[in-house]
Amino acid sequence: MGKTLTILLNRGPYISEYADLALRVALKAREKGHNVNMYLYVDGPWVAHVRQDKPYHNSGMLLRQAMEKGVNVKICNRCAEARDLVPGDALEGIPMVGLFDFTEWLRESDRVLTFTG
Amino acid sequence: MGTLIEVFRNTPVGRNCRALSQNVAQVLQANVEKDLEVRFLPLDSPEAEARGVEIAPCLVVNGRTIVEGVPGPDEITRLIEEAVPTAMGIILTRGPYSSGGAEDAVEMAVAARESGDEVGLFLISDGVWLAxxxxxxxxxxxxxxxxxxxxxxxxxxxxxxxxxxxxxSLLENVTVLSDTYDGLVDLVMERWDKVIIL
Incomplete structure (x- = not known):
């Protein structure tokens, strides 16, 4: 029986390795049968902004893969709004929600990883 | 790994506090082969504040299991057997000397280890340079x-x-995980109770 892992990602792509670390942990945890949530917070929503294919490393593609594998992804609506990131800018199918959704995830999680700082 | 038993008592030591002390002493005598450390502490000690203990008598096992009142010897024995230290994972993503991250990670690891926790320091990204x-x-x-x-x-x-x-090129006694994410996910989900990323 899988456990529930919630990942908080505060960093955007192409600034540090955090987005990729977070997503690769999410993918592996999913592969191992765990329930995985990922909350894109602060600069994290920029990962969802990377929609096109690139001839180089692509965090947006990893996020797409994670969603296809059943990772639950949500974007902080205020973080998105502050960055003028509207739903049409982000990968399809990611709800933009308030922090309460994140605290709900915290409540139901066995483990939480925070990629911040 | 040893078990730390703290007995918090009123000053002067009252009847119930004395009873708890005697029960603990009895358990200690019956378990000489076990690695048990007992401390008798007053309510106004920094330890009591750290544990959040406000009422005496109170028994604290490994800084976590807190029982008020006067548990009997059997109950105390059970608490000791069930006392499992926390397994803590510290994931370091930063290289040494470029920020305080590595220093914080190592100091936290040392401190957690001193308080009896099982501690794993996982070096990833530039964190590997620490080793x-x-x-x-x-x-x-x-x-x-x-x-x-x-x-x-x-x-x-x-x-x-x-x-x-x-x-x-690495220090002695470090474990290299050939499959990074497979190893990391198992540690996070199955082994460590608490994880911090620095």
Missing amino acids: HKGQIGPLMGRLASFQEAGGEVLVSGEHLVAAGLSPE
Whole structure:
């Protein structure tokens, strides 16, 4: 029986390795049968902004893969709004929600990883 | 790993506090082969504040299991048997010397180990450079203390390769995980109770 892992990602792509670390942990945890949530917070929503294919490393593609594998992804609506990131800018199918959704995830999680700082 | 038993008592020591002390002493005598450390402490001690203990008598096992009143010897024995230290994972993503991250990680690891926790220090991304041998300075001394105290140092194989570091170039007694994410997910989900990323 899988456990529930919630990942908080505060960093955007192409600034540090955090987005990729977070997503690769999410993918592996999913592969191992765990329930995985990922909350894109602060600069994290920029990962969802990377929609096109690139001839180089692509965090947006990893996020797409994670969603296809059943990772639950949500974007902080205020973080998105502050960055003028509207739903049409982000990968399809990611709800933009308030922090309460994140605290709900915290409540139901066995483990939480925070990629911040 | 040892078990720390703290007995918080009123000053002067009252009847119930004395009864609890006697029960603990009895358990101690019956378990001489076990690695038990007992401390008798007053309510106005910093330890009581740290544990959040406000009423005496009170028994605290490994700083976590808190029982008010006067548990009997059987109950105390059970508490000791069930006392499992926390397993803590510290994931370090930063290289040494560029920020305080590595120092914080190592100091936290040492402190957690001293309080009886099982501690794993997982080096990933630029964090792998911490395990590069031949570095001089106090940080390496602290890392050595952590390892000597039974702390575990784990290194991401993928990032080791990316950094061009060979396993031979690393400190003694570090574990290289050839499948970084497989190892990391198992540690996070199955082994560690608490995880912090620095």
